Amino acid sequence: xxxxxxxxxxxxxxxxxxxxxxxxxxxxxxxxxxxxxxxxxxxxxxxxxxxxxxxxxxxxxxxxxxxxxxxxxxxxxxxxxxxxxxxxxxxxxxxxxxxxxxxxxxxxxxxxxxxxxxxxxxxxx
Amino acid sequence: xxxxxxxxxxxxxxxxxxxxxxxxxxxxxxxxxxxxxxxxxxxxxxxxxxxxxxxxxxxxxxxxxxxxxxxxxxxxxxxxxxxxxxxxxxxxxxxxxxxxxxxxxxxxxxxxxxxxxxxxxxxxxxxxxxxxxxxxxxxxxxxxxxxxxxxxxxxxxxxxxxxxxxxxxxxxxxxxxxxxxxxxxxxxxxxxxxxxxxxxxxxxxxxxxxxxxxxxxxxxxxxxxxxxxxxxxxxxxxxxxxxxxxxxxxxxxxxxxxxxxxxxxxxxxxxxxxxxxxxxxxxxxxxxxxxxxxxxxxxxxxxxxxxxxxxxxxxxxxxxxxxxxxxxxxxxxxxxxxxxxxxxxxxxxxxxxxxxxxxxxxxxxxxxxxxxxxxxxxxxxxxxxxxxxxxxxxxxxxxxxxxxxxxxxxxxxxxxxxxxxxxxxxxxxxxxxxxxxxxxxxxxxxxxxxxxxxxxxxxxxxxxxxxxxxxxxxxxxxxxxxxxxxxxxxxxxxxxxxxxxxxxxxxxxxxxxxxxxxxxxxxxxxxxxxxxxxxxxxxxxxxxxxxxxxxxxxxxxxxxxxxxxxxxxxxxxxxxxxxxxxxxxxxxxxxxxxxxxxxxxx
Numbered sequence: 001x002x003x004x005x006x007x008x009x010x011x012x013x014x015x016x017x018x019x020x021x022x023x024x025x026x027x028x029x030x031x032x033x034x035x036x037x038x039x040x041x042x043x044x045x046x047x048x049x050x051x052x053x054x055x056x057x058x059x060x061x062x063x064x065x066x067x068x069x070x071x072x073x074x075x076x077x078x079x080x081x082x083x084x085x086x087x088x089x090x091x092x093x094x095x096x097x098x099x100x101x102x103x104x105x106x107x108x109x110x111x112x113x114x115x116x117x118x119x120x121x122x123x124x125x
Numbered sequence: 126x127x128x129x130x131x132x133x134x135x136x137x138x139x140x141x142x143x144x145x146x147x148x149x150x151x152x153x154x155x156x157x158x159x160x161x162x163x164x165x166x167x168x169x170x171x172x173x174x175x176x177x178x179x180x181x182x183x184x185x186x187x188x189x190x191x192x193x194x195x196x197x198x199x200x201x202x203x204x205x206x207x208x209x210x211x212x213x214x215x216x217x218x219x220x221x222x223x224x225x226x227x228x229x230x231x232x233x234x235x236x237x238x239x240x241x242x243x244x245x246x247x248x249x250x251x252x253x254x255x256x257x258x259x260x261x262x263x264x265x266x267x268x269x270x271x272x273x274x275x276x277x278x279x280x281x282x283x284x285x286x287x288x289x290x291x292x293x294x295x296x297x298x299x300x301x302x303x304x305x306x307x308x309x310x311x312x313x314x315x316x317x318x319x320x321x322x323x324x325x326x327x328x329x330x331x332x333x334x335x336x337x338x339x340x341x342x343x344x345x346x347x348x349x350x351x352x353x354x355x356x357x358x359x360x361x362x363x364x365x366x367x368x369x370x371x372x373x374x375x376x377x378x379x380x381x382x383x384x385x386x387x388x389x390x391x392x393x394x395x396x397x398x399x400x401x402x403x404x405x406x407x408x409x410x411x412x413x414x415x416x417x418x419x420x421x422x423x424x425x426x427x428x429x430x431x432x433x434x435x436x437x438x439x440x441x442x443x444x445x446x447x448x449x450x451x452x453x454x455x456x457x458x459x460x461x462x463x464x465x466x467x468x469x470x471x472x473x474x475x476x477x478x479x480x481x482x483x484x485x486x487x488x489x490x491x492x493x494x495x496x497x498x499x500x501x502x503x504x505x506x507x508x509x510x511x512x513x514x515x516x517x518x519x520x521x522x523x524x525x526x527x528x529x530x531x532x533x534x535x536x537x538x539x540x541x542x543x544x545x546x547x548x549x550x551x552x553x554x555x556x557x558x559x560x561x562x563x564x565x566x567x568x569x570x571x572x573x574x575x576x577x578x579x580x581x582x583x584x585x586x587x588x589x590x591x592x593x594x595x596x597x598x599x600x601x602x603x604x605x606x607x608x609x610x611x612x613x614x615x616x617x618x619x620x621x622x623x624x625x626x627x628x629x630x631x632x633x634x635x636x637x638x639x640x641x642x643x644x645x646x647x648x649x650x651x652x653x654x655x656x657x658x659x660x661x662x663x664x665x666x667x668x669x670x671x672x673x674x675x676x677x678x679x680x681x682x683x684x685x686x687x688x689x690x691x692x693x694x695x696x697x698x699x700x701x702x703x704x705x706x707x708x709x710x711x712x713x714x715x716x717x718x719x720x721x722x723x724x725x726x727x
Contacts, residue, residue: 002383
């Protein structure tokens, strides 16, 4: 660890760490809920979840939190995730492989367009 | 970048550790590993969260759910239900006073929401062993500002303007203390952090050192710069092993990052800190005794003047500040004196950490703005009496402080108001007393402590406190006279005036303040041989109400002295001669048939 000499270096550590810490505090814009019931995990929800976190980092999305939930009851289309953004109708996506997860983050979270071919349901249960 | 979805903050303060935090953490880790979630879930051990009565406790983020009174079994269930399936485990959920489920108690439960955290700002929030988390919470920015943008005099002026006063007990203005040390002639000076917290029941300093060690390092370095010292010592008692361990680790990290050592932040200023471990003598919290102890001498106070600012450690100008005081320094430097003054009163700005204990629902550490009333502190934050019994008084300031009766509970808590009432803020210990507490007994408890801890250097304290204790002992045994009460008062005032250091000068306070407000209790003890609170063992008897006793034999079976007799289904009787007054019978009686009476039966 090189010794810190400037305010910029100090700021850099602060921002980097805040990114990490932010994960534990709540996001402002919305959240992605990953169904992590036994069926979801068996279908690869853990990989999906990791992919989502990676993608959010890649696109520097900081105002979305990732939450896990129990089984959403859509076992046949697992892994499923639900995207809840404030002011928008919640969207549930199915068959969310790591590749699809990245697509959802890029298209839905960043660009604001729904990913039509993966939508299972729109609106609350 | 860790792929963290959940972060568990588990309180690793002393109280939670004692109630089994480690086994809870181990169970969490085991179960998390079992489900292969170790990459997605991060466990952080934090400093004391303050709510010690519900420990061990933890918070799970991002949801912000608080779980209380954890056991390893609870931890396993929480992993399986909450972390794996996303269902909140209500059994262990912290619900606050009203029994309402509150997912984010920090915002909604008075115990948390009424608090303003400055000195304890990072406790329970950051990982104390992670310097970067400290930096993320603006850590070391004040150091940068002080060293690079301010002259030492400006730093001192900022602290002076903030009105910060010593949190260790005396309430001396911190900025002024720094100025004395700065202006004292000499090119070798020392900066000492007093972490020899000794008041029974007070543990805010330990909690800060355990939960946020970097704030002390940052503050000491700023203070060193302000007074012109290049060397600092943290004097911490050996009874605080976790604090010592975490502070040592934090010192190492601060060196690595260049916040300690030569030419800090390229400012040309060099500073280093060493830890000195004390052997746990109460008197070593007194600054001159502390200095003696660091020098390797017997921990006895020196005559003042000269004050440490003129002639302190190794005879050089020395500045000594308490842990909590120092913890307020970085945010004041960073945000300015007016920011600090938005809380508290004109003469006592800012906040104070109190250790709430005794007969209140929510015991633990709370940081509140000065000027809050005792009533708010005890009833709103403390939650009032846990048993519904009437709260009688509060003891503040530990063995140097006094009692404040309930009728004064609307007094604002600041240095001057409490002193006027014969008590002190002291280091912030607050013990709530109810109608079951005998004031003579309370005074005796604290006197016993000072007798033990008196260093013996000066006669008034060494001999005087002992005689006071013996008189109190006589009174609680029912052998006191009215003359004894007078002697207590007279002797107390003499010890106060003639002792060498703060220990002796304040030692009679618990007696004098109980005499001031509860003289009737003293008189009842000596005149009627009665203890109004029915606490003093020699002045009470246990009796069975024959109209209520159904003869269930529960008391007879539990009595260790076998002094309760009676036939089954017929009223029982206690043999007063043989009774040792242990109170076991009262606890087991389901019919409310046993009670205490005072004076004792013959």
